[in-house]
Amino acid sequence: KQExxxxxxxxxxxxxxxxxxxxxFTDSAIYNxxxxxxxxxxxxxxxxxxxxxxxxxxxxxLNASLDKSSGRSTLYIAxxxxxxxATYLCAVSQRRGSTLGRLYFGRGTQLTVWP
Amino acid sequence: xxxxxQTPKFQxxxxxxxxxxxxxxxxxxxxxxxxxxxxxxxxRLIYYSASEGTTDKGEVPNGYNVSRLNxxxxxxxxxxxxxxxxxVYFCASSASRGSxxxxxxxxxxxxxxx
Numbered sequence: 001k002q003e004x005x006x007x008x009x010x011x012x013x014x015x016x017x018x019x020x021x022x023x024x025f026t027d028s029a030i031y032n033x034x035x036x037x038x039x040x041x042x043x044x045x046x047x048x049x050x051x052x053x054x055x056x057x058x059x060x061x062l063n064a065s066l067d068k069s070s071g072r073s074t075l076y077i078a079x080x081x082x083x084x085x086a087t088y089l090c091a092v093s094q095r096r097g098s099t100l101g102r103l104y105f106g107r108g109t110q111l112t113v114w115p
Numbered sequence: 116x117x118x119x120x121q122t123p124k125f126q127x128x129x130x131x132x133x134x135x136x137x138x139x140x141x142x143x144x145x146x147x148x149x150x151x152x153x154x155x156x157x158x159r160l161i162y163y164s165a166s167e168g169t170t171d172k173g174e175v176p177n178g179y180n181v182s183r184l185n186x187x188x189x190x191x192x193x194x195x196x197x198x199x200x201x202x203v204y205f206c207a208s209s210a211s212r213g214s215x216x217x218x219x220x221x222x223x224x225x226x227x228x229x
Contacts, residue, residue: 034217036220042223043205043220043221043222044205044220045220046219046220049217089157089158091158091218093209101146101165101209101211102163103160103207105158107155107156107157108157
């Protein structure tokens with residue numbers, strides 16, 4: 001069974017720092033990896049989607065990389081701001097067998113950026 | 116705005132009551148999903164529908180039933196609610212079950228069973 005792990009579970013940093021959030025997965029047979037943001041009491045907002053054939057995706061201050069062979073992804077946040085405070089979730093879409101297309105989630109990294 | 120719409124946003128039920136959570140998407144997606152999110156457990160798949168007319172169990176289907184009413188709508192029913200079903204429920208959709216497209220999520224239904 002696919003297992004997704006996110007490290008660290010929580011992170012608290014001053015404004016302006018560059019951050020790296022880590023995600024690892026056990027089964028490399030994936031269609032893609034998706035990073036989501038979740039604000040307290042809210043739904044999930046998709047940030048970046050990386051296809052299995054891609055190495056990275058960028059959107060504004062966010063950059064996500066994917067190393068499928070080693071089962072790892074990182075989300076890089078440049079020049080962090082208090083508005084970036086949220087929980088960040090990593091999820092992979094399974095490519096094989098009866099779990100085809102199923103999305104497996106990590107438990108998230110809770111980020112706090114203080115002024 | 117295009118996306119996934121869930122109703123209701125909040126609900127309180129007494130143990131044993133029944134209710135249906137509604138979900139609709141307007142992106143012409145084939146596949147739809149129901150997840151629950153609990154503290155310390157992450158998001159877990161309850162049921163999914165790969166295409167109109169099909170439904171399958173996910174990781175935690177006990178106590179739930181689903182209906183894929185048409186391509187747009189996928190409902191989740193609790194026949195006899197239990198306190199263990201207190202959770203936040205999310206509906207999601209994707210272009211197809213096995214695809215290179217990502218998922219879109221609704222804003223969630225916060226359910227409390229007392």
